[in-house]
């Protein structure tokens with residue numbers, strides 16, 4: 001796997017914590033240079049120092065709020081102005097919010113839609129064009145098992161991840177016959193700061209199923225390099241996705257409502 005990554009360049013969004021930081025670490029350990037993006041400059045800075053020191057790779061940091069409309073174009077402009085040739089784009093930045101739809105404030109929903117959908121869509125569009133021009137590249141879009149069905153009390157988040165999953169699968173099919181691949185990583189509940197931000201971290205069912213973040217990151221990097229369209233890490237998550245195929249969508253939503261209400 002190292003030869004496929006060493007000396008190449010990856011842009012990783014949401015790299016200041018959780019899955020993004022671990023994906024960046026997995027890539028750096030295999031010799032990949034990095035452009036790391038998130039709002040928290042201090043966290044990006046310390047990750048840059050650690051990865052440069054421990055792995056000897058070049059790491060640029062770009063502190064950026066991806067909920068801002070011009071952020072994807074600014075990131076792409078900065079990367080191209082520096083003459084970087086991006087081999088891997090990891091669209092990982094994202095956030096969720098647990099609660100009844102009618103009780104959520106619009107600013108929070110808008111931020112979720114802007115980061116999870118808008119920024120991911122635009123970054124995919126911008127970097128995909130470069131990859132097609134150079135004839136190769138990999139894009140890893142971080143979706144979720146939540147993208148496979150409606151999730152009451154997590155409705156907007158699940159809808160954003162359904163968008164990511166659908167877009168990624170469609171692009172993967174469009175790109176057949178090229179050496180440019182788009183993959184959707186669909187983790188289930190994973191131990192990161194995500195649940196502190198989203199709320200719902202005390203949910204017993206979710207806690208019971210939490211996967212280790214590093215294991216999900218390793219799975220994600222392997223998925224991206226394989227160029228497969230969709231990957232669901234963890235046996236439990238795979239079984240749940242399989243089971244859902246045999247259950248009416250309305251039943252799945254009703255069962256999930258009970259779990260999320262807990």
Ligand SMILES: NC(=O)c1ccc[n+]([C@@H]2O[C@H](COP(=O)([O-])OP(=O)(O)OC[C@H]3O[C@@H](n4cnc5c(N)ncnc54)[C@H](OP(=O)(O)O)[C@@H]3O)[C@@H](O)[C@H]2O)c1
Nearest residue numbers: 014016017018019038039040066093094189190192193194
């Ligand atoms: N944890 C789970 O259970 C789980 C399950 C399935 C899918 N996912 C997905 O995995 C991805 C990573 O989440 P995580 O679990 O690693 O959570 P996390 O630890 O909270 O990380 C989220 C990352 O997104 C960045 N981010 C959030 N808002 C941003 C903004 N406006 N601009 C730029 N960056 C922003 C955060 O950085 P700053 O705050 O520094 O900006 C952080 O680096 C997300 O897309 C999430 O939906 C997570």
